[in-house]
Amino acid sequence: MINQVYQLVAPRQFEITYNNENIMDNNVVIRPLYLSICAADQRYYTGSRNEEVLEKKLPMSLIHEAVGEVVYDSKGVYKVGxxxxxxxxxxxxxxxxxxENYIPSSKFRSSGYDGFMQDYVFMNYDRIVEIPDDIDLSVVSYSELVTVSWHAIQRLEKRSISKKDSFGIWGDGNLGYITAILLRKLYPSSKIYVFGKTDFKLSHFSFVDEVYYINHLPENLNIDHGFECVGGKGSQSAINQIIDVISPEGSIALLGVSEYPIEVNTRLxxxxxxxxIGSSRSSALDFKExxxxxxxxxxxxxxxxxxxGKEFEVxxxxxxxNAFESDLSTSWGKTVIKWIL
Known part of the structure; x- marks a missing residue:
């Protein structure tokens, strides 16, 4: 069958290309229903990655956060719909x-490999996870980001000391919010603290024990383990602040991505x-969990x-x-695309 793929060919420029796909291959044919825009997608869309990277990876279909429905399965494992x-x-x-997410040869959609901006995507059986029909599909469209946080928490659980009476989360954005939700559920008796700098964002964390402004930390504050969800230039100050307040033999999960090297207080x-503990992306197991x-x-x-955030019918x-341009001015939340091309 002929499949339409919507590729970014240059910053802010999409074009349609056509691929001839064999529906009888060992794949499940999926129709994307809802997509969610990630900061990584925006770095490609705006051309903020260096020219060498863009030249190597474009043209490429964007978006790696999506939910869809089965439209054809030659083996009959999944029902249509x-x-x-x-x-x-x-x-x-x-x-x-x-x-699997750390093997250098692994491919990742919307990073040198076509993402989900396609009429149909052809997925291996182990690359899809069934969910209930009655779940809010627009919300679970950004489940990939949830799995990234989930993966980091599981890594910290396996590699850290047993004392987990308190956790600190640095970053009041999307990833910090998701991490706080998961920690609250997974460690109900532990204290959860969130560290940020924006009133509007911190107001969403009503379910944690305390929120702190990064420039006004209380004296004698201690946490057992920390999560750095800041990224960019701010990751340096976040990591060093965690090092200042964390208890001896604590663990720090690093989730934020910085394009440039940062300095860390190795003496302390x-x-x-x-x-x-470095953490990147997630695996199929994380999606299942x-x-x-x-x-x-x-x-x-x-x-x-x-x-x-805003939902766009595309x-x-x-x-x-329009969806990508609007997302650039979004200070909180996830822009969702209802994919009806």
Missing amino acids: TKVLLVPNTPVEKNEIIG MLEKGLTL VALFYKENPDVIEKLSLLK RNINDAI
């Missing part, structure tokens, strides 16, 4: 030690015997819905451009 989360990470080899880090987490904790969907390329 089944709603599924789409896993953007696509490993091409197995490794018994290294996770060594003195306290701290552990830095998050889908089960939704089922067991339906109130989480309600909390995640507060992240939903029927043509101009609509897609």
